[in-house]
Amino acid sequence: MNEPMPTTPQPTQPQPAAPFPPPRRGADWMFGGVYGTVLASGLLAALDQKGGDYTPFYDASWVLVTAAAAGLAHGYSHHMTTHQRGSAAHRWHVLVRALWNEWPMIAATLPTVLLLVVAGIAHWDSPGVTAVGLGLNTALLFAWGSFVALRVGYRIGSSLLIGLADATIGLAIIVANALIK
Numbered sequence: 001m002n003e004p005m006p007t008t009p010q011p012t013q014p015q016p017a018a019p020f021p022p023p024r025r026g027a028d029w030m031f032g033g034v035y036g037t038v039l040a041s042g043l044l045a046a047l048d049q050k051g052g053d054y055t056p057f058y059d060a061s062w063v064l065v066t067a068a069a070a071g072l073a074h075g076y077s078h079h080m081t082t083h084q085r086g087s088a089a090h091r092w093h094v095l096v097r098a099l100w101n102e103w104p105m106i107a108a109t110l111p112t113v114l115l116l117v118v119a120g121i122a123h124w125d126s127p128g129v130t131a132v133g134l135g136l137n138t139a140l141l142f143a144w145g146s147f148v149a150l151r152v153g154y155r156i157g158s159s160l161l162i163g164l165a166d167a168t169i170g171l172a173i174i175v176a177n178a179l180i181k
Helices: 026-046 056-083 087-101 103-108 112-124 126-151 156-179
Strands: none
Touching: 026 056, 026 103, 026 112, 026 126, 026 156, 056 087, 056 103, 056 112, 103 112, 112 126, 126 156
């Protein structure tokens, strides 16, 4: 009988760094929808000052600027915490990709921005716009939570409960807005 030749262990070579960070799963980018909607709700509540001048166009621009700044900070921090070896061009490419992955957070603020722009054009009053915006964003939080839960494999009942949990964040902002003002 032939005996197998004994094998000598081969020295392990260090694995080269992956050229790019692994792509995000489908549900991972969706968290930006929840994050951006919560951000827009908080800004909408904070920018509505009782007794102050109502400036919906100014408020809309600040919602967008803050969302962009938050997206840049979030993407940059992800990039810095996953540092990989490579050329400067490679690192810049990875940074750009990390920043691009933050677009859902900025996109999630667009319903609030659109509401503020329409409010400015139509001359709607501030308390009504804030109430509608916070209600809309709470409904969007429910939708985001339910949709993401379904996408990652939860059953419908559990998905609706997760959506309700996300909507609770919006309700908390509504309550905080009422108490602070």
